[in-house]
Amino acid sequence: MPSLGVNIDHVATLRQARYRETPESPNAEPDPVAAALVAEKAGAVGITAHLREDRRHIQDRDIFELRERITTKLNLEMGLSDDIVQIALRVKPHDVCLVPENRQEVTTEGGLDCAGQIGRLRVVVTRLQDAGARVSLFIDPEEHQLRAAAELRAEFVELHTGAYANALGADRERELEKLCQGAQLALDLGLRVNAGHGLNYENTAAILALPGLEELNIGHSIISRAVSVGLHQAVREMCRLVCGE
C-alpha cells in the first residue's frame, strides 16, 4: 500500500492570516511544527512543506524547526530560485520536491517543465543530491516530461493529480488513465512514483490504482477536515483510505 505524506502549508496560512506583521508574538498560532508532530503520531510517514519565494505561508524558521523536530522525514517543496536552493542546502531535508512557482498563483498550477529547462534543473538536482537529498520532480503525466525526469536522474517523480481532481465524469476517467500510463512509463524509466495535488476524501481511492505508487502528498483537504474533527482524526481517516490502516 502507498503511504501518506501530510502537507502542513495551510496551518501556516492560517497563522499568517493573523500574525504576518507580528511573527514573534507569543500568541502566534496555529504552529505548523506542532501540527506536523500530530500528523506523524496519526500515521503520516513524512511532512511536506513548501517554502515559497513570497513566504506567504511557511517561513524559513518553520523549515529549520521542522527539520530538527519531526521524527519521520521532511519533504521540502520548492522552486528553482537561487536563494531557496541556498536555504535547502542548509536545511538538508531528506527529500526535495521541485515545483514550478509563480507569484500570482493561489497554489501550484501545472507541473514543472523539466523538458524545457534541463540545464538549470541539472545544476539544482545535482547540488541537492550532493547534499544528501532525494529529489522528486512534480510533473504532469506526459511522456516528454517523464523522459526528461529520467535524464535528470531524479529519484522520484510526483505526478500532478490536479487535472484528475478537478475533472468530472468521463473526463476524470481519462485523467486517471493518463496518470496510470504515466506511472507505468516512470517505472519503466527507472523512476519511483509519488503523486499529489487536489486529492481529498472522495477522489483519493481511485488514485491507488497507479502502478508502483509509493506516496501521496495531501494537504488542503486534510487541514480542512481537521477544522471539524481535529487534525489527528483527519490524518487517521486519510491514512485508512491510503494505507488501509
Ligand code: PXP
Ligand atoms: N504536492 C505538491 C507538489 C504540491 O504543490 C501540493 C500543494 O502545495 C500538494 C502536493 C498538496 O496539494 P493539496 O494541498 O491540494 O493536497
